[in-house]
Amino acid sequence: MASTFFSPRKRIFALVIAVFLLAIGFLAVKVSAQDQSSSTLADRLKRRGVPVSEVKISSRLPFELNVTLQSKSATTAFTNEDSWNALLTEHELRLANQNGVKLNSYTVRMVNANGKEIAKHQSFLDEPGKPASTPVSFVVDNARAEEKIKTLLQPGEIRLTLIQVSSDAIEGKNAQILLVQGSVTDKDAANRSLLSFLDSFKDVLNKPMPEAAMYIPLGRARITDSQGQQILDYAIDCQTGTELFSIAPGVTNSFFPHPPAMDVPPSPALETTGIPQPSSAYPVLTPTRIYP
Amino acid sequence: MKRIIYGILSLVVFIFLIVTNVEITSASWYAGNVFKGSGYGGYADITTPVTPIYLIGKSHVYSWISTIATPDWVQAGWGYEGNTDKPYSYYEYCYNGCKDLSATYHILQKIENINWGQTKRYMIKWQAGSTDMWCISIDYSQLACYSYVIVPPVSEIQALSEVQNSYLNELWSNHDNVSIASSANLTFQTLSQANFFAQSPYAYFMYSPSHYVTYRSSPIRKTLLPILSR
Numbered sequence: 477m478a479s480t481f482f483s484p485r486k487r488i489f490a491l492v493i494a495v496f497l498l499a500i501g502f503l504a505v506k507v508s509a510q511d512q513s514s515s516t517l518a519d520r521l522k523r524r525g526v527p528v529s530e531v532k533i534s535s536r537l538p539f540e541l542n543v544t545l546q547s548k549s550a551t552t553a554f555t556n557e558d559s560w561n562a563l564l565t566e567h568e569l570r571l572a573n574q575n576g577v578k579l580n581s582y583t584v585r586m587v588n589a590n591g592k593e594i595a596k597h598q599s600f601l602d603e604p605g606k607p608a609s610t611p612v613s614f615v616v617d618n619a620r621a622e623e624k625i626k627t628l629l630q631p632g633e634i635r636l637t638l639i640q641v642s643s644d645a646i647e648g649k650n651a652q653i654l655l656v657q658g659s660v661t662d663k664d665a666a667n668r669s670l671l672s673f674l675d676s677f678k679d680v681l682n683k684p685m686p687e688a689a690m691y692i693p694l695g696r697a698r699i700t701d702s703q704g705q706q707i708l709d710y711a712i713d714c715q716t717g718t719e720l721f722s723i724a725p726g727v728t729n730s731f732f733p734h735p736p737a738m739d740v741p742p743s744p745a746l747e748t749t750g751i752p753q754p755s756s757a758y759p760v761l762t763p764t765r766i767y768p
Numbered sequence: 769m770k771r772i773i774y775g776i777l778s779l780v781v782f783i784f785l786i787v788t789n790v791e792i793t794s795a796s797w798y799a800g801n802v803f804k805g806s807g808y809g810g811y812a813d814i815t816t817p818v819t820p821i822y823l824i825g826k827s828h829v830y831s832w833i834s835t836i837a838t839p840d841w842v843q844a845g846w847g848y849e850g851n852t853d854k855p856y857s858y859y860e861y862c863y864n865g866c867k868d869l870s871a872t873y874h875i876l877q878k879i880e881n882i883n884w885g886q887t888k889r890y891m892i893k894w895q896a897g898s899t900d901m902w903c904i905s906i907d908y909s910q911l912a913c914y915s916y917v918i919v920p921p922v923s924e925i926q927a928l929s930e931v932q933n934s935y936l937n938e939l940w941s942n943h944d945n946v947s948i949a950s951s952a953n954l955t956f957q958t959l960s961q962a963n964f965f966a967q968s969p970y971a972y973f974m975y976s977p978s979h980y981v982t983y984r985s986s987p988i989r990k991t992l993l994p995i996l997s998r
Contacts, residue, residue, distance in 0.1 A: 552916075553865055554864060558873075559873050562873075593899075594916065595864070595873070595915070596899060596914075596915040596916065597901075597912060597915065598912065598913045599911065599912045600909070600910050600912065671826045671933070675826050717856075717878030718875060718877055718878075719875070719878075720873070720874060720875055720876075721874040721876070722873075722874065730795060730796060730828070730933050731932075732876050733828070733832060733843060733847060733858075733876075733930055734841070734843075734930075735834045735836060735837045735841050735926055736796075736798055736928075
């Protein structure tokens with residue numbers, strides 16, 4: 477009996493069956509984990525108040541997710557709230573990837589009130605140098621954080637009407653979200669104050685501050701003029717390196733790179749004198765493969 | 769004695785220049801080369817300065833490849849803000865009404881810190897599909913694609929350096945292998961047009977239309993030393 481069971485042919489057969497069962501088991505676990513990841517994501521987004529209408533697995537291998545957000549806009553233009561919701565969605569997707577969900581890419585779509593797609597982008601997550609997020613070990617204190625922030629912000633001529641620190645709905649007592657609102661008399665006053673204000677705003681968010689019981693990865697600043705018209709709506713996610721800007725015409729845009737407003741002027745005379753030859757100073761890139 | 773007076777005078781001038789330029793707003797200076805025609809994409813190997821550059825106050829310096837502002841744009845390159853140790857690579861989209869800005873979606877995505885003297889290949893390209901997309905790659909790795917941004921072709925692809933807030937800021941950036949796709953089949957060709965421009969005090973040193981250095985000498989060297997050496 478034993479010799480029959482261990483005959484070479486049957487052993488190979490048993491081995492194949494075992495490998496097959498293992499593969500099936502592995503795939504089942506993977507599929508289950510992917511399903512779990514997508515439903516967890518949908519749940520986290522809803523808890524953040526993001527109007528997510530669908531989280532769909534568009535591919536299992538490679539693992540790709542498709543998230544659809546609902547805009548209140550009835551036109552093809554979307555609003556600043558839509559942008560903020562997109563930022564929160566990307567925050568969750570990128571953190572999920574950093575924390576072990578092996579997501580190759582994701583697509584975020586936005587549909588308007590009529591069901592028409594008005595925005596869509598795909599991001600690929602094989603980016604270099606992204607550290608896994610590490611929650612802080614201390615418990616944050618919103619009231620203390622607000623007091624500290626009041627001393628750190630440099631509003632200039634902006635009159636701050638709200639500095640609100642709230643616990644992150646997802647990360648709980650280990651992370652916070654900052655909302656700052658303010659008003660300024662006019663665009664000239666805004667232009668004199670915005671650079672310093674934004675620099676100080678970013679400084680508040682950049683790092684954990686145990687002495688102030690403060691750790692704020694997500695922040696938003698909304699500045700209006702005296703008539704309530706938007707001057708600036710700025711949002712930043714320090715954990716993923718994402719910044720969003722919406723600024724009124726005539727307000728300085730000297731805090732993000734941008735092409736010249738007009739066509740470049742005709743070529744002036746070539747200027748090639750008066751500088752040291754830099755050729756030996758910089759490394760020359762030698763492409764190792766042809767770009768597809 | 770004369771030398772000391774010149775020295776004190778130049779110091780006063782220098783400090784005045786610094787103080788009066790810290791909070792200049794809505795000011796950007798550009799230098800580099802531009803492709804004009806039908807643009808469907810482009811790439812450039814752009815190098816950060818070999819050593820840290822000196823920036824004044826709340827200033828920023830960038831070198832990038834970008835579509836022209838139509839007013840919407842797509843852009844990728846390196847940036848440096850004086851309050852950080854290192855430059856970083858980034859990509860950027862501005863659309864959904866980038867000009868009137870009633871509801872602009874302007875995203876700046878920082879990718880990673882990079883070293884001084886480091887070269888990366890920054891690419892923007894249009895990609896046909898169910899919805900037209902503009903895609904970004906850095907060092908051959910595709911990072912993102914956005915739809916509803918710009919209908920191609922664009923009339924210019926710009927490979928420029930940009931300095932913000934003070935013309936005393938230093939700049940040095942090497943642009944090499946600047947290449948353009950001028951048709952929808954995305955065949956990239958080395959840039960042969962010489963549509964160079966530079967806004968003083970920034971300048972360029974051209975090896976070829978596809979290889980050039982944008983620069984500005986140190987404000988100390990440009991402002992102080994010439995006076996001292998008299």
